[in-house]
Amino acid sequence: MRSIILDTDIGSDVDDAMALAQILGSPDLSLAEVHTVYGDTLLRARLARRYGVLAGRDLDVVPGVVEPLSGRKIWWAGHEGTLHDGLESETISADTAPERLVDRLREHPGELDVAAIGPLTNLAAALVLEPEAAGWIRHLWVMGGSFGNEKCEHNFKSDDVAAQAVLNAGIPTTVTGLEITQQVTIESARLERIRAAGPLGAALGADIEQWWAFWNETWNVPHDPVAVLALSCPELFRFSEAGRVTIAVGGERAGHSTFTPDPAGSVRIVTGVDAEQVAEEITARIVAAGTAYAGVRGEIDGDRA
Template identity: 85%
Template sequence: MRSIILDTDIGSDVDDAMALAQLMGSPELELVEVHTVYGDTRLRAQLARRYAALAGRDVDVVPGVVEPISGREVWWAGHEGTLHADLDAETISADSAPERLVARLRARPGGLDVAAIGPLTNLAAAFALEPQAAGWIRHLWVMGGGFGAAEDAEHNFRSDDVAAQAVLNAGVPTTITGLEITRQVTIEAARLERIRAAGPLGAALGADIEQWWAFWNETWNVPHDPVALLALSRPELFTFSETGRVTIAIGGEAAGHSTFTPDPTGSVRIVTGVDGEQVAEEITSRIVTAGTAYPARHEGIDDDRA
């Protein structure tokens, strides 16, 4: 059993909600709490809390930093949370995620993994508050960047290039899954139907997946964030580099562009290969487990999702 804090920008790309559901369907992982980042972090926190309730889980959710340290404008799709009624009824923490992260890590140094699947702003803010906090993380799992020959800057790193550079050079043992890996995995109609049938959680998630497909006029999506989290749970489905260092371009048109350099003194490794079909199946199965293993305890939120 590994204990994990999820740091997420849930609500725009549906893959964050898929990742949260996947974690809740992973019996080898203890989800300690969820932190939200980037933009309307209160709304994101309410949405995360709603998804936990749909799975019958009582999970603490803590809103975090709204504005990127980089000063870059927040990208907002406009559909965040629109399929979920009465989100204001969801109880979320009055704390701030960076302070809470420091407190959690101080209480359990070396005992917590962190999965960061949004911009790294909360972590950078936490390290600025308490520089020792970086040394208290057991392992950091990141969805971000792109390390293929022709990859453009990826959204999470581009959105807060300053935070990404600070966090990835803080000496934390880190595994990064980049776009050249996540794009080898897709969720299509057959797997969507299996997710949709997985209780109130699956019905709600299925609706959000369809909304995301409609936003891009597609009939499939790449589960970027679930792929990155599965590298923790099922490492045998991936291959990894040796350790090295990651450099992030700061500012300008190349902002957020990531470069990996092998270095035995470094603390970062990247995912270099993936069994795409098996990973897609494992993601789907874990989401289905989350939706069917527990009865929904939140009344009034599963009425018309089926």
């Protein structure tokens, strides 16, 4: 059992919500907290909290930094949270994510993994507060970048300053880039399995369909679930040797990522994936999260009857 903090920009691309549900359905992971980042982090926190409720979990959710260190304009799809009524009633921590992250790492040095599936602003801010925190993270799992090509991935581009700072802080890190995640897709058959998985599955299925409609597609790439699954199922992935990742800061190539092998480096990247098995494992874990609570609720309702 690995204890993990999820740092997420949940609410825009549906893959963040999928990753959260996947973690909740992973018997090998214990979700310590959820931290939100980028844009309306309070709304994102309430949405993450709501997904916990749908899974029968009392999640500790902490809103984080709103503005990226890069100063870049925030991309906002406009549909964030619109399918979830009454989000303002969800109870959210009064703390802020960078401070909470430092506190938790100080309390449990070397015991917590961090999965960062949005811009790395919270982590960069935490390292400013306490530089020693870099040595307290057991392992950092990042969805970001695109290696061996000219693409500038959204998370790194949104806060290139934070990405450069975090990836050069000496934290043991695994980065999963677009060239890997884009090999995996979720299509209609798997959507139907997700939708049937209790209240959590129904809500997530609706959010997936909303994202598909936003792009006029009938499938999506589960970028963030792929990156998180590299922790749980490393046998489905191939990894580079140790090295360093550099991020282009500013200009037209802001956020462009380059990996350089270096035995003294602290970062590795994912270099290969069993795409079909990864898609199946992601789906199965999401379904497990939804059906487990649906089964419990069914037993309770049956007892009451």
